[in-house]
Amino acid sequence: MITVDMLVAFIILVWVFVYTVSYGVWTWKKKNRLGAVMIFLLALSALALPLYTMLFRY
Amino acid sequence: MKRTAAFLLMLAATCTLLSGCYDGKEIDDQTYVIAIGLDKGETNKLRMTLQYAIPLAMGSSGVSGGGGGGGGEGESKSIGSMTLECPSVYSGLNMVNNSVGKQVNLSHAKVMVFSEDLAKDGRMVMLTRAITRGKEFRPNMVVAVSRGSAEDYLKSIKPRQEADPSKYYELKFSGYKYTGFIDQTQLHDFFIKEESTGAQAVAALVGVNTKNSTKEFSVGESSAPQKNRPVPFEGDYLAGNLPKVGDIKGEAMGLAVFNGPKMVGELDGEESTHYLMVTGKYGHAYVTFPDPIKKDFYIVVNLKQSRRPTYKIKLVDGKPNIKVEIKLEADYMSIQSGINYESEYNDIFERSAEKYLEEGIKRLLNRTSAEFHSDIFGFGNQYKSRFLTWDQWKNFQWLDRYKNSTFEVAVDVKVRRTGLTIRNAPIQGSEGEVQSP
Amino acid sequence: MLANFRKTLARLFTFEEPKTKERFILKETEEEMAEGGQKEQDKKVEPRKKKNEGLQLNKKSGENEENKGPKPDISKALSENMERIKDIYSIPTNGDAVLREFDLVVKNKVIPAFMVFFDGMTDRKVINDDILQPLMLLSNLDIKSDEKSIADYIRSHILPHNQLKEFKAIEQVVQGVNFGGCGIFIDGVDSAFVADVKGWEHRAVERPNTEQTIRGPQEGFTELLRANTALIRKILNDEDLIAESLTIGRRSRTPCSMMYIKDITNDSLVKEVRRRLKSIKVDYLFDSGELEQLIEDSSFLPVPQIMVTERPDKAASMLAEGKVVVVMHGSPFALCMPVTNNELLHSPEDSYVRFPYANLLRFVRIMGVFLSLLLPGLYVAITNYHQEMIPTSLLFAIEASRERVPFPSVVEILIMEISFELIREAGIRIPGPIGPTLGIIGALILGQAAVAANIVSPILIIIVAVTGIGSFAIPNFALALGFRVLRYAYILLGAIAGFLGITTGLFLQGIWFVSEKSFGVPYMAPFASKTAGGIADQFARPPFWKQEKRADYMNVKDARKQPHISRGWKSQEGEDQKEEDDDAGK
Amino acid sequence: MQESKIVFGKWETAALLINALNVQVFLNFPRTMAERGGTAGWILAAYISVLAFLLFLLISRLYSRFEGKDLLDLGEYIGGSAGRIIVGIIILIHITFIISIILREFAEDMKVISLPASPISFVILFFLSGMIAGAYAGIEAIVRFHAFIVPIILAGYLIIIGGVAPYYNISNIMPILGNGAYAIFGSGFFRISSFSGLIALFLLFPFIKTGKNFKSAGSLAIGISSGVLITSALTFLLVFPYPSAIEGFLPIFQLARLINYGRFFQRVESIFVMIWAIAALLYLSMGFFLIVYVFSKTFRLEYYRPLIIPMAIIVFAISLWPKNLMSAIAMETVYFRSAAWAVTFGMTLLLLLVAGAMKKRNHRKEGDRK
Known part of the structure; x- marks a missing residue:
């Protein structure tokens, strides 16, 4: 079941994801490949972990 | 900047969605229970009596109406009560909430009274253990055992001097500091002693005095006959037995003694005083002593505990031998015989008072070990320091050994002050000096 | 339009490299860096500094720029x-x-x-x-x-x-x-x-209106620049006091005077104030309040970062502490900078009365701050979340008094707070002769009638009144205003989550205040980023003869205000001399 | 990192560490001590304090040759980038889990104490907002705020343990050796994890600069916190006799509930809620900053601030993992309080020893070359 606050939370999550990825892209352009990859991972987990908790644990 | 602002906005949005002041409850949306009484139920496990305050009737603040004060004969409008039968305390609260408009809140409950039969079959201890989990029950709430039903006791309380009924309970149960007839047995203490391996619990004893006229008074109700006293002293009563009539029927006097989960006996007022002296919690009180020179006369002193008592415990043939030393101070309050105890016979009085107290205390100590098998004084906790590890102590089984204990008591009484009188002059009459009869 | 929108969207969603700004940090003076102590002789060795042109008092603004x-x-x-x-x-x-x-x-x-x-x-x-x-x-x-x-x-x-x-x-x-x-x-x-041939109409020197003291000088600044600078100079009598002239405002060309004591004030501070003042480009300036907003570090911090004073003696004491004072023509308020939160709680009277009483005053003021900031929030939090805390008799009194009030306590307190603010605001605007009537209206209508009509509970009136009194006990008007704003946040936080909300609020406020700076000085200076003598000299007040050092965080050139033994009569003359020598030799 | 210009003094560092080490007192440190040591829980606390102090002395001696270097720099010294990244990831995982679990525990405690009807995520959000604000403001603000607040927290703590003085009963801590010498001095050794908060010091060395400050701040912090830890265990055991002591949850709260002086001054435990909420906020924001800082330093990122929000979301999600309060407590006590020493002390010592040996060898090589 999707409620309004879940929707808001989802929007925030997507926003944070996009923002973090853009920081990763910026880092990539600065020739810090490893750092960029780690930021992408971070962004992914910041999206996936709460979604997992939201959808399956509760 | 824009981004931060937008993020904050979003966060605020989630917060408002999430929030809603989940726990906020207005004071005036709740009713505050000040005393809880628990009895054995007829149709269910428990019969619970809740006594709650009705602040509007207290006539406080500038609020008009309510009327306060006035009230009918013997009726106090500032408290209401409700009795119901329920399977457990919390389910009972739920049931009460169906009829009381405001939500019941226990965080200001001052006293919890259990009926004697609940205490005797061990249910009381189970119940107290169960409720300590709840945050609303305060650890310094007083736990008391009622002789007879707790419901009757709570219904008999109609405080009229106190605008705020909770004050009645608070003052009454801290009164042991100047009466010595009960102990302020807080839930925390009770609970800890129940689980302790070196002490057993007591609880204050309360009761309802049913006498309606002075004609109903009788010596037989007191414990004086067992103590071979022609006339009962002030401490020779249990709650509910006092020869007294008046507005306030509820009384608190004496202690209920527990052995493990079960209540095994009662101590009367005098024994409670002795209990307090042995444990060192005795404050000060008026105590009556028989006159050592002239029989049938009494000397009343204001007795104080000057130092904490000391204990010497040793093991004789596996049996504990316990030596208690108690130091007391006294001020003369009244000397009926007119003998000059202040100056000439002070020593005589002191020795006789010491002997009198020693006998009483020894009687109490023997009673606890032989009759109750219950170390309510916590001698075990004193003896604990002889052991190095917990397992050794536990295997020693103190509580089991206590019933074989022998006791020695040494009381030291020192008269310090004599009140306003420093010596008695004889009374003059037509026959010259009148010797006291 | 669309492109613009996309750009905004992109800025909202993507990372941009932040523009790194070097924040101004008040550096330690060279002497301090080299060695902790400060030399008494510095005064005589002084003129290693670049020559200052601003020495004469009577110097017109134009002269500075005459050559160029x-x-x-x-x-x-x-x-x-x-x-x-x-x-x-x-x-x-x-x-x-x-x-x-x-x-x-x-x-x-x-x-x-x-x-x-x-x-x-x-x-x-x-x-x-x-x-x-x-x-x-x-x-x-x-x-x-x-x-x-x-x-x-x-x-x-x-x-x-x-x-x-x-x-x-x-x-x-x-x-x-x-x-x-x-x-x-x-x-x-x-x-x-x-x-x-200036000869315009102006106000004479009068008693300060906003900062009154019982003890101490009773002169206040006026709207005339030169009169104001003269009032300060009159107190200090120090040839090292510099009054640098500046004009601000492209059209108004308002003359201002930046004052500091040459051999006390940290050079980098003077430079920074000068830089900020000179960089201002506005058309007109009407009051130093506007100037304050133009040069302060953070506009969003609810509390002032520049002290505004109407008292020449206060300004002079600030100068003596190593601060910079800016006086503006047309404003009877001088700006003293930098300032810490703690100093805003000081009143000039603290120095003029004897020290035991001064400490009591300080303590009372801190209480005032806490009351004005937190009391309504705490009331809401306690009555809604932590009823067990209230003594039982008081609890029943509150319950009885609230029984007929239809509003939740948050709404109740907001109603009262807002009407209190209304009275206060109206009281300032109201024409003089009918001023007293407002007090009567306020007391009567809000105090009596609101209770009688069961709109608010009497206990709440006390809360609001105490809060109001608390905020009046804060000596700095602007600081009191800042706390008045923050108070509402605490009311809401207390209503949402009780003590947890209030604590979170305090934490956020603390982190915020602590990370702020006023002209390079940490805003919570003597406590957060602890400096020597913070509690003894800044928070409490030692006897006057023991106030030997200037505040450590000011990084002044001359840290000592007075020698170790400032009361010669207390010691033998010889000892006195020796002590002074010791100090000089350090 | 532009932050490395920031230097803070001895007291600030010590305050940070004091809070980091003592925050567990508000959770269940006294209870775990009682559980392990029985009536001698306080001796156990004293024992691990002494051990921690000795270990710290050893570490600070070894550290003297690497002044101003944190663990990551040491890792880099030993194994280049790879070394730094390995060390960084270990520390990251360690701190992230500790912070998440402690966040959950504090939120659960708060919920039990004063907000029983609120959902747990609502309570966590309050702490999370503090953490985010703290990390945004940076280590300088966090440290300064510590210097300001820690004395107040200590004062509040002293009021609690002083306020329950009427309930003290010396016989409660007898028999003196409690669960026996082995339980205290043998298996009790691993309780040294209680001092795992010291890792903050090893990570913040670049901000402290001098080895002298490092040593004195560390010693001061260990001194004061061992005082607090010992008194907390001692007071708790003095008031609650041994078998009852391990029943209760939130020991210090239980103590605060008992405080009563007269009819007026009682039931004040809610005031102390403020003290431990602010201690928790300080600790969490410090730990959270470390997470973000270590992440950005490990991967040589230029800015750490963009990482705050995603990292906060991750911490939030992890903190919701434990199914209930009991499993959160179990995770804290079992995993982290008994294994955390391996990271704080074990890894640090290992790194220092290897780096020291390498330095010596390099030195000798250089000498040979000459």
């Missing part, structure tokens, strides 16, 4: 100048601009001249007696000397006025005239004189 000012553009032809002046001041239309033509005789030559000034801003008598009269009459006298130019001759012989300046640029003349000067143009001279 605009090119000389005053023509030798008087008519040309007159045309330009008329053009600049729109003379026939402009009623208060006076242009007076006259002739003067120099060395038997009749020279036409004119003067321009604003009626009302100038002193008529001075113009008549000291300018017009000598020019028109005395110029006939035979003077035995042979000056080369007429201008020099006039300046050195004819005009007996004490403040006379000569400008080559018409712009500077106009400035002088705008500021109450009298411009004199003479035919054949390619420069003009500006005589200072």
Whole structure:
């Protein structure tokens, strides 16, 4: 079941994801490949972990 | 900047969605229970009596109406009560909430009274253990055992001097500091002693005095006959037995003694005083002593505990031998015989008072070990320091050994002050000096 | 439009490299860096610093820029100048601009001249007696000397006025005239004189209105720049006190004075204040309140980062502590910077009364801050979440008094707080004679009637009243305003989550305040980023003779205010001497 | 990192560490001590304090040759980038889990104490907002705020343990050796994890600069916190006799509930809620900053601030993992309080020893070359 606050939370999550990825892209352009990859991972987990908790644990 | 602002906005949005002041409850949306009484139920496990305050009737603040004060004969409008039968305390609260408009809140409950039969079959201890989990029950709430039903006791309380009924309970149960007839047995203490391996619990004893006229008074109700006293002293009563009539029927006097989960006996007022002296919690009180020179006369002193008592415990043939030393101070309050105890016979009085107290205390100590098998004084906790590890102590089984204990008591009484009188002059009459009869 | 929108969207969602700004940090002075101690002799060794031009008090704003000012553009032809002046001041239309033509005789030559000034801003008598009269009459006298130019001759012989300046640029003349000067143009001279004949109406020195003390000087600043600087100088009497002149405002050219004590104040601080003041580009400035907002570090921090004072003695003591004071023409409030949160709680009276009482005052004030900030929030939190905390009798009293009130306690307290703010605001705006009636209305309507009508509970009136009193106990008006704003946040937080909400609020506020700086000094200075003597000297107050050092966080050049033994009579004379020597030798 | 210009003094560092080490007192440190040591829980606390102090002395001696270097720099010294990244990831995982679990525990405690009807995520959000604000403001603000607040927290703590003085009963801590010498001095050794908060010091060395400050701040912090830890265990055991002591949850709260002086001054435990909420906020924001800082330093990122929000979301999600309060407590006590020493002390010592040996060898090589 999707409620309004879940929707808001989802929007925030997507926003944070996009923002973090853009920081990763910026880092990539600065020739810090490893750092960029780690930021992408971070962004992914910041999206996936709460979604997992939201959808399956509760 | 824009981004931060937008993020904050979003966060605020989630917060408002999430929030809603989940726990906020207005004071005036709740009713505050000040005393809880628990009895054995007829149709269910428990019969619970809740006594709650009705602040509007207290006539406080500038609020008009309510009327306060006035009230009918013997009726106090500032408290209401409700009795119901329920399977457990919390389910009972739920049931009460169906009829009381405001939500019941226990965080200001001052006293919890259990009926004697609940205490005797061990249910009381189970119940107290169960409720300590709840945050609303305060650890310094007083736990008391009622002789007879707790419901009757709570219904008999109609405080009229106190605008705020909770004050009645608070003052009454801290009164042991100047009466010595009960102990302020807080839930925390009770609970800890129940689980302790070196002490057993007591609880204050309360009761309802049913006498309606002075004609109903009788010596037989007191414990004086067992103590071979022609006339009962002030401490020779249990709650509910006092020869007294008046507005306030509820009384608190004496202690209920527990052995493990079960209540095994009662101590009367005098024994409670002795209990307090042995444990060192005795404050000060008026105590009556028989006159050592002239029989049938009494000397009343204001007795104080000057130092904490000391204990010497040793093991004789596996049996504990316990030596208690108690130091007391006294001020003369009244000397009926007119003998000059202040100056000439002070020593005589002191020795006789010491002997009198020693006998009483020894009687109490023997009673606890032989009759109750219950170390309510916590001698075990004193003896604990002889052991190095917990397992050794536990295997020693103190509580089991206590019933074989022998006791020695040494009381030291020192008269310090004599009140306003420093010596008695004889009374003059037509026959010259009148010797006291 | 669409592109713009996309750009905004992109900025919202993506990372941008932040622009790194170097934050100004108050650096330690060289001596302090080299060695902790401070030398008493510094004063004598001083002039290693670059020469300061601002030494004289009576120095006009224009002079500073005289050398590098605009090119000389005053023509030798008087008519040309007159045309330009008329053009600049729109003379026939402009009623208060006076242009007076006259002739003067120099060395038997009749020279036409004119003067321009604003009626009302100038002193008529001075113009008549000291300018017009000598020019028109005395110029006939035979003077035995042979000056080369007429201008020099006039300046050195004819005009007996004490403040006379000569400008080559018409712009500077106009400035002088705008500021109450009298411009004199003479035919054949390619420069003009500006005589200072200011004579506008102004308030005399009065008692300070907003910061009253029982003990201590009773003078307050006025709207005149020079009077204000003089009031400060009168107290300090120190030749090292510098009053640097600056003008702010592209159109208003408001004169300001930046004051500091040369051998106490940290140079980098002076430089930073000067930099900020000079960089300001606005048209007009009306009060130092506007100037404050232009130079403060953070506009969003609810509490002031610059101390505003109406008292010359306070400003002087700030200077003596090594701070910079900016006085602006037209404002009776001087700005002292930097300032810490703690110092805003100090009142000048703290130093004037004896120390036990001063400490009591300080303590009471801290209580005032806590009450005004937290009390309503705590009330809401306790009554909604932590009822067990209230003593039982009080609880029942509150319950009884709230029983007939229809609102939740948050709404109740907001109603009262807002009406209290209304009374306060109305009380300031209300015309003088009916002022007292407002008090009656407030007390009667809100105190009595609201309770009688069961709109609020009586206990709440007490809460709001105590809060109000608490906020009045804060000596700095702006600080009290800041806390008044924050109070509402605490009410809401207390209503949402009780003590947890309030604690989170305190934490956020703390982190915020702690990370702020006022002119390079940490805002919570003596406590957060702990400095020596924070509690003893700054928070509490030791006896006056024990206040030996200036605040550590100011990084002043001369840390010592007084020698270790400041009361000579207490010790033997010889010892005294020795002590001083020791200090010097350190 | 532009932050490395920031230097803070001895007291600030010590305050940070004091809070980091003592925050567990508000959770269940006294209870775990009682559980392990029985009536001698306080001796156990004293024992691990002494051990921690000795270990710290050893570490600070070894550290003297690497002044101003944190663990990541040491890792880099030993194994280049790879070394730094390995060390960084270990520390990251360690701190992230500790912070998440402690966040959950504090939120659960708060919920039990004063907000029983609120959902747990609502309570966590309050703490999370503090953490985010703290990390945004940076280590300088966090440290300064510590210097300001820690004395207040200590004062509040002293009021609690002083306020329950009427309930003290010396016989409660008898028999003196409690669960026996082995339980205290043998298996009790691993309780040294209680001092695992010291890792903050090893990570913040670049901000402290001098080895002298490092040593004195560390010693001061260990001194004061061992005082607090010992008194907390001692007071708790003095008031609650041994078998009852291990029943209760939130020991210090239980103590605060008992405080009563007269009819007026009682039931004040809610005031102390403020003290431990602010201690928790300080600790969490410090730990959270470390997470973000270590992440950005490990991967040589230029800015750490963009990482705050995603990292906060991750911490939030992890903190919701434990199914209930009991499993959160179990995770804290079992995993981290008994294994955390391996990271704080074990890894640090290992790194220092290897780096020291390498330095010596390099030195000798250089000498040979000469």
